[in-house]
Amino acid sequence: MPRGGIDDIAGRTVLIYSRIAGTGSYLPEKIVTNADLEKVVDTTDEWISSRTGIRERRRAADGETTGDLAFYAATHALEAAGVKASEIDLIVLGTTTPDIIFPSTACLLQHRLGANGCAAFDVNAACSGFMYALGVADQFIRSGQVKKALVVGSETLSRMLDWSDRSTCVLFGDGAGAVVLEASNEPGILTTKLHADGAYKHLLYNPVGVSAGFNEQEPNHGIRVMMTGNEVFKVAVKTLDRIVGETLEAAGMHESDVDWLIPHQANLRIIEATAKRLKLSMDRVIVTVDRHGNTSSGSVPLALDEAVRSGKVQRGQTLLLEAFGGGFTWSSALLKY
Numbered sequence: 256m257p258r259g260g261i262d263d264i265a266g267r268t269v270l271i272y273s274r275i276a277g278t279g280s281y282l283p284e285k286i287v288t289n290a291d292l293e294k295v296v297d298t299t300d301e302w303i304s305s306r307t308g309i310r311e312r313r314r315a316a317d318g319e320t321t322g323d324l325a326f327y328a329a330t331h332a333l334e335a336a337g338v339k340a341s342e343i344d345l346i347v348l349g350t351t352t353p354d355i356i357f358p359s360t361a362c363l364l365q366h367r368l369g370a371n372g373c374a375a376f377d378v379n380a381a382c383s384g385f386m387y388a389l390g391v392a393d394q395f396i397r398s399g400q401v402k403k404a405l406v407v408g409s410e411t412l413s414r415m416l417d418w419s420d421r422s423t424c425v426l427f428g429d430g431a432g433a434v435v436l437e438a439s440n441e442p443g444i445l446t447t448k449l450h451a452d453g454a455y456k457h458l459l460y461n462p463v464g465v466s467a468g469f470n471e472q473e474p475n476h477g478i479r480v481m482m483t484g485n486e487v488f489k490v491a492v493k494t495l496d497r498i499v500g501e502t503l504e505a506a507g508m509h510e511s512d513v514d515w516l517i518p519h520q521a522n523l524r525i526i527e528a529t530a531k532r533l534k535l536s537m538d539r540v541i542v543t544v545d546r547h548g549n550t551s552s553g554s555v556p557l558a559l560d561e562a563v564r565s566g567k568v569q570r571g572q573t574l575l576l577e578a579f580g581g582g583f584t585w586s587s588a589l590l591k592y
């Protein structure tokens with residue numbers, strides 16, 4: 256498999272991998288249950304849990320931002336890795352709900368952590384944000400430019416929901432996860448795959464923005480998630496089926512080599528379809544959607560951190576991470592933890 260490398264003192268090429276040195280996550284305190292949502296929109300716990308697997312999700316407190324969630328998740332990841340913020344060479348943060356338009360949330364995080372001077376930027380790939388950030392950071396490490404990178408996925412989706420739209424507001428939650436990546440001669444991330452197809456914009460989008468303009472007549476200036484859920488569902492299942500095969504092939508591995516599937520947590524039925532494709536029983540799949548809902552860029556690193564801290568995921572095991580989101584974007588990473 257193609258890997259980056261640098262020449263050592265004797266002129267030999269030394270392969271470089273990026274390896275996860277530590278994970279962290281953070282969830283806001285406030286829990287919003289399906290029963291709570293029954294009081295807000297015309298829905299039922301039965302509809303939400305049977306169609307999505309979601310029972311509850313977290314909601315950021317007033318004034319609590321994506322950057323705040325990112326800071327706590329990043330702090331936990333740095334602690335777990337035994338790495339000081341000042342040692343970080345690169346911060347890549349996946350989000351579609353930045354604190355402010357600019358500077359990027361990555362820059363705000365960098366200053367708060369005290370990692371000033373390193374490269375820091377956001378990636379917007381909707382629910383694939385963290386996976387895209389991981390793919391980008393992996394390339395920087397493989398090329399030898401960066402030794403330690405902080406990769407974060409953080410969202411406060413609750414701020415962009417239309418709380419009168421039952422077809423979207425029940426699905427999403429707030430949260431953040433992070434990993435510290437380190438250059439290593441041992442694998443490491445084996446392969447990452449990033450894809451997008453903008454032709455699907457109309458099925459999942461937020462209709463307003465700085466350049467297109469806001470709608471002053473609508474609540475929240477027209478900021479809301481527009482989704483044709485059943486169409487997104489069908490494309491997500493098919494696309495994730497494809498990317499799983501593509502990822503295994505790129506790494507020269509088979510379904511049976513995967514110890515854990517750590518999927519984007521949008522819908523339990525989509526997760527089950529991907530597990531079936533991999534011939535993995537559900538006890539080899541990390542599921543947090545029941546307690547977190549869809550936290551977009553936060554979802555995969557939150558699930559990863561929970562799996563690591565619970566002792567399920569062990570060093571040396573092979574993990575398949577994947578995500579699918581607005582764009583459409585879809586992405587994966589196969590790695591040795």
Ligand code: ACO
Pocket residue numbers: 297298299302303306307381382383421422423425459483484485486487488491521522525549551579580581
């Ligand atoms: N409570 C009760 N009924 C509801 C609710 C609700 N919260 N929401 C919708 N319904 C109704 C609809 O109005 C519809 O009623 P009708 O038949 O009378 O018209 C009925 O339920 C069925 O609606 P569908 O949309 O066909 O339901 P479906 O089984 O497809 O489930 C869902 C909807 C959960 C959204 C599913 O399609 C899904 O998970 N889609 C994928 C979401 C996803 O993966 N998004 C990608 C990431 S998000 C990102 O990138 C930001």
